[in-house]
Amino acid sequence: MTAHTPTSLEKTPEGCITPAGSLAAQAPIPTGKVPPNGSLSAFKQLSFLDRFLAIWIFLAMAIGIILGYFVPEMDPALQTAGEFGAVEVSVPIAVGLLVMMYPILCKVRYESLGGLIKVRALWIQVGFSVLVNWILAPIVMVGLSWAFLPDRSDLREGLILVGIARCIAMVLIWTDLAAGDSDYCAMLVALNSVLQIILFAPLAVFYINVISRSNIEIEYETVAISVAVFLGIPLAAAVITRYLVLTLLFGGDLDKYKKYFIRWIAPFSLIGLLFTILVLFASQSRNIVGKITDVLRVSAPLIVYFLFIFSTTLYACRYFGSGTFKGLGEWGYSVTVTQSLTAASNNFELAIAVAVACYGAGSPQALAATVGPLVEVPVLLGLVEVMKLTGKRWEWCDKRALSPV
Numbered sequence: 001m002t003a004h005t006p007t008s009l010e011k012t013p014e015g016c017i018t019p020a021g022s023l024a025a026q027a028p029i030p031t032g033k034v035p036p037n038g039s040l041s042a043f044k045q046l047s048f049l050d051r052f053l054a055i056w057i058f059l060a061m062a063i064g065i066i067l068g069y070f071v072p073e074m075d076p077a078l079q080t081a082g083e084f085g086a087v088e089v090s091v092p093i094a095v096g097l098l099v100m101m102y103p104i105l106c107k108v109r110y111e112s113l114g115g116l117i118k119v120r121a122l123w124i125q126v127g128f129s130v131l132v133n134w135i136l137a138p139i140v141m142v143g144l145s146w147a148f149l150p151d152r153s154d155l156r157e158g159l160i161l162v163g164i165a166r167c168i169a170m171v172l173i174w175t176d177l178a179a180g181d182s183d184y185c186a187m188l189v190a191l192n193s194v195l196q197i198i199l200f201a202p203l204a205v206f207y208i209n210v211i212s213r214s215n216i217e218i219e220y221e222t223v224a225i226s227v228a229v230f231l232g233i234p235l236a237a238a239v240i241t242r243y244l245v246l247t248l249l250f251g252g253d254l255d256k257y258k259k260y261f262i263r264w265i266a267p268f269s270l271i272g273l274l275f276t277i278l279v280l281f282a283s284q285s286r287n288i289v290g291k292i293t294d295v296l297r298v299s300a301p302l303i304v305y306f307l308f309i310f311s312t313t314l315y316a317c318r319y320f321g322s323g324t325f326k327g328l329g330e331w332g333y334s335v336t337v338t339q340s341l342t343a344a345s346n347n348f349e350l351a352i353a354v355a356v357a358c359y360g361a362g363s364p365q366a367l368a369a370t371v372g373p374l375v376e377v378p379v380l381l382g383l384v385e386v387m388k389l390t391g392k393r394w395e396w397c398d399k400r401a402l403s404p405v
Contacts, residue, residue: 053177053270053381054378054381056270056274057273057274057277057377057378057381060274060275060277060278060281061277061278061281061374061377063278063282064277064278064279064280064281064282065282065285065288065289066285067278067285068281068282068283068284068285068286069285069289074282090279090283090353092275092279093230093276093279093280093349094230094233095275096272096276097169097234097272097276097349098233098234098237098272099268099269099271099272099275100169100170100268100269100270100271100272100273100275101169101172101231101234101235101238101269101272102234102238102241102265102268102269102272103262103265103266103267103268103269104173104176104182104186104269105172105186105234105237105238106238106241106242106262106265107182107262108182108183108186108238108242109183110239110242121328124328124329125184125331125335125339126187126188126191128316128317128320128339129188129191129339129342130191130195132309132312132313132316132339132343133166133192133342133343134166134195134199134203136309136312136343137163137166137343138160138163138164138203138207140163140305140308140309141159141160141162141163141164141301141305142160142163142207142211142212144159144301144304144305145160145163145301147301148297148300148301148304149297149298149301152294152297152364153212153214154359154363154364154365154368155297155298155364155365155367155368156212156368157208157212157214157216157359157365157368158298158355158363158364158365158366158368158369158371159298159301159368159369160204160207160208160212161208161351161354161355161365161368161369162302162346162348162351162368162369162372163207163305163346164199164203164204164207165196165200165346165347165348165351165354166192166195166196166342166345166346166347167189167192167342167345167346167347168189168192168193168196168227168230168231168347168350169189169230169231169347169349170273170345170376170377170380171185171188171189171341171342171345172185172186172189173269173270173273174341174380174381174383174384175337175338175341175342176269177381177384178337178341178384178387178388179333179334179337179388179391180333180334180335180337180338180341181334181335181337181338184334184335184338185338185341185342188338188342189231189342190231190235192342193227193232196223196227196347196350197223197224197227200223200350200354201223204216204354216358222353222354222357223350223354226349226350226353226354227350230347230349230350245257276349277373277377280348280349280370280373281373281374284352284366284367284370287361287362287366287367287370288370288371288374291364294364294367294368295371295374298367298368298371299371299374299375302371302372302375302376303375303379306344306375306376306379306380306383307379309343309344310340310341310343310344310383313339313340313343313344314340317331317335317336317340318336321335333391337387337391340383340387341383341384341387344380344383345376345380346372346376348369348370348372348373348376351369351372352366352369352370352372354369355368355369
């Protein structure tokens with residue numbers, strides 16, 4: 001990734017106040033590495049992949065749908081599953097997520113995360129994140145699914161699975177692109193992974209069986225193993241790599257670690273993202289093309305959901321983190337963008353896997369879960385650009401839970 005990430009060494013705007021007891025590092029919102037003379041635009045400073053990211057994502061979607069629809073032999077290959085206990089996990093998707101998440105997770109300062117436990121302001125932010133992700137977001141999705149699909153219980157069930165599956169993968173990409181707090185985002189990802197193992201099954205049963213009066217069986221083993229494979233493998237690989245490369249190879253020199261290691265593996269995040277998107281849409285292409293009306297009906301509540309959750313979280317962070325409330329401190333751009341993108345992102349990999357396991361690959365529930373990334377990816381990509389423009393225009397003071405690599 002070539003997107004500029006603020007560091008504590010950069011000039012801090014006037015008026016930025018670090019909350020008492022905080023480890024926050026303050027920095028201005030990145031301006032795209034524009035030289036003082038303004039001879040080069042921020043657009044030209046980006047790498048080839050970053051510069052046309054939106055185009056690559058839409059191409060990956062289109063190519064995936066075209067290949068999956070016109071090359072029938074691809075579907076069995078993409079459905080290749082590895083057995084982890086009694087649960088089958090898509091190997092291509094697991095590989096794509098590993099390649100996508102590994103470079104970003106290698107940037108996280110795991111050796112410094114322990115110090116954050118003592119920071120009161122961080123616990124307030126984490127509590128706010130749990131409230132938005134596990135109480136507000138699922139309720140909003142259930143309400144929207146009933147409002148837009150009162151006659152289609154099957155599509156509602158797929159949407160509900162998306163709503164209660166909190167993101168543990170692509171939010172790292174969105175946060176990195178928006179110059180958010182990658183370390184704090186990694187903490188939220190780890191927390192949501194644990195909560196997902198505990199809460200996904202009971203929430204699914206509650207909202208689908210009790211509220212929607214349908215029948216669904218979700219085993220904890222399915223959720224736990226899916227989360228372990230999709231997040232556990234890249235996280236473990238990143239932690240081990242950081243220790244071996246940073247400590248043993250570079251002797252703890254962060255500058256060398258960034259220059260000679262992170263710099264070269266960073267582009268693989270976007271490559272993994274594009275591969276994952278291609279695989280997801282190729283594996284569900286016939287379902288998408290054959291039921292275009294259902295796709296359009298499901299897209300409407302999803303668009304409203306992403307925009308509502310993002311804007312609500314953004315406003316709440318700006319309001320409660322403005323510094324006017326005693327004890328809450330001033331949250332700043334990095335924390336706000338990380339909170340907003342985390343709340344608006346969903347773990348569609350898990351939602352699709354559970355929908356397929358419970359209802360079948362060709363079911364309306366699986367289709368509804370697959371439409372999730374079809375809507376989420378372009379919408380979140382647009383929101384990332386909105387946040388970057390907003391941060392620059394407002395000259396938003398930046399505060400991080402921990403100084404990034």
